[in-house]
Amino acid sequence: MSAIISVNNLQKSYGDAAALRGISFEVEVSELTAIIGPSGCGKSTLLRCLNGLELFDSGRVRIGEITLDRNDGFKQRDLNLQLRRLREEVGMVFQSFNLFPHLTVLENTALAPVVVKKLDRKLAEKKAVELLAKVGLSDRLDYYPSQLSGGQQQRAAIARALAMEPKVMLYDEPTSALDPSLVGEVLGIMRRLDDEGMTQVVVTHEMNFARDVADKVLVLAEGELIERDSPDVIFSSPRDERTRAFLQRYL
């Protein structure tokens, strides 16, 4: 087994408030890692640090062959280049979908491959059609985001991220903005990607999903990684008092 994600002593603070206090962990290829924890514990910040939407103050993140090492002290231009290379390896799905409202579902999905990878438009669209079929949106290709339900939008967002052929998919509370009845269709897609061997990191409040599907569960509290184990261990016999208190409210 080889670690595809390796996070080393990650620290980040907003002014005086520390958001992440030295977090280290690794993710193996094909694993689905769920990050759970109470609100404000730094889950989203951690995830956003993994693709450089937030810059951490010190520490090191390696995804595949790309390393962001703040201990080196990057120059700004090198940093931007490094961030772009990192983001090409990593797909990101947001809580609020963030689809581009002026483009159709098909255009949303085909845009980045054309712009970033300079893929031929025809080819990019052909691939987009396949991906959208995979997430069950074959009949919505020419729809605009505002014409879709939340679940459909999130599925389109997943297809859009997959179009860049990432090695890793990150999800920032992908179902939190959804009607409970629409949560299943999104989780279903993630389950299928897991079956296909995609490495995924999910910040979530869906404890059942974490328990049933995740290979590893990370528990964060107050910017610290307090527990990292298989779901069986976390959900049946958590070691940390804070984990127990948190899970009690959910289960």
Add this chain to the structure above:
Amino acid sequence: MVKRKIGEFFRRGRPVCLPQLSIPEDRGRHTGLPLRCAVVFILALFSLTLSAGAQDLRWGGDAEGGAPYLLPNPRNPREIVGFEIDLMNAIGRQLNRRSVFVQNQWDGLVPGLQRGNYDLAVNGIEITEDRKQQVNFSIPYYACGEQLSVRIAENSINSLADLKGKVVGTLKASLAQRILERAGGMEIRSYENQNNAYDDLALGRLQAVLMDWPIAVYYSQPNPKLKFTGPSIERMEYGIAVRKEDTALLEQVNEALLALIKSGELWAIYKQWRIWNNETDKLFDQLVSESKPGQVYQQFTQNITKQPTWRERLKLYLPPLLLVGAPMTLLISVLAMAVAIAFGLMVALIYLYAPQPLAWLARAYVELFRGTPLLIQLFLIFYGLPNLGIFFGLPNLGIKLSPVAAAVIGLGLNYAAYEAENYRAGIQAIPRGQMEAALSLGMTRAQSLRRVIVPQAMRLVIPPVTNDFIALFKDSSIVSVITMVELTKVYGQLASTYYDYIGAGILAAAIYFLMGLPFVRLARWAEKRLATDQRVVVTAKRRWFGVGAKPAEG
């Protein structure tokens, strides 16, 4: 002849405050002096603004016209001097009345006379059949021809016939302009101001300038780069305009004029101003030899002013308005807006995303162009840039723009400042998540802006941008000051030719309005079509007819 000024700058019919307040003799003889002084002062003000004392000989002219007619004294700008001031002072002495000058825009001298702002209009007003229908004229007090000026090295132009295919400047709505139009075959540029015309001649924008001889003597002859060429062209006579009903005053003025001619006093005035010439010499000989001066000029008394009917107006005004004015206005507006949109977007992006010194420059640009008058910007671009070298002491520096280019660039740069603010607002209104999503897909910041942020911002700002386009469309009228003949300029020409400010004004305004409408509709359509939020509504409507999308499934 004498140039007309840009209307907004000079209020009409405002008496110039020459030190001529009439103060009663008995002032200060009684107690309560302050109160009396106040009353006297108020009465004096009153008489100054409403009606002059019976003794005053009030006459209208435009001191912006320049030498040698009427001009602010260079050494004391509050005092108006000119050969016509001397002339009217002399007539006043003849009539035992005090001559009082009333400032009035040249274009409006005859309307001002008819409204009773003053009793005579004197400012190089040429005696023409057209004008004789509106007012009576005294016997001529001066005669001259039109003078051609060219650059010193120019030897091929000696007469009107040599002007074929050349670019020739003159003053707007002058006899010279009519002469040039009659001759035809050349490009005529008409100016508000003689200085600008001769400057452009010296700069090479023009190949010749034709103007009244006295103006040429004062504005062309002193310029070492220019020279007179050919004999004086045609001949005109200046007369003092009097209201039709004021026949007694007309008689008095004629007698006074004749007396001044006979005594040689008028000759002395013209000599002093260096404008004595053969034409006036002949005119005076003829006037003196006629026993009954002014007889000929009293026969026009009966012609009542007749305004054109609407049918005549449409026939007279529409062709020049629609064929000359409207296309130029449209061309300038559309090109200027294109400049404004492209440049404004650039400025907004620099302001929002460029590093500090550049962002600061963008901000300064917006504030500078928003905070200074468009008119001054146009003057600087059109008349200022060619003289850049002179200003900085580097004779070879200088940018000469054609009137159209200057108009488009001037309007475009000015409106770019406003568009930049529109775009800034639009871009800032796009949720942060859009940029994050684009970045997380591996796009650069520039790619994200081009593909994701700016297209959305553009749609968002359609209403304010449309607003600005309509405003620019109307603001384009201001470019007439840099010799562009567009809709408003054509209107001004028509109005002053036919003394029909209302009729021609209504038509010109209607054309502006109708030309603006399609753009408003286009913007509405685009807004509806492109608005991402409204697609749901559009689709729902389409669904009634069995086409289009099904509602989103739950």
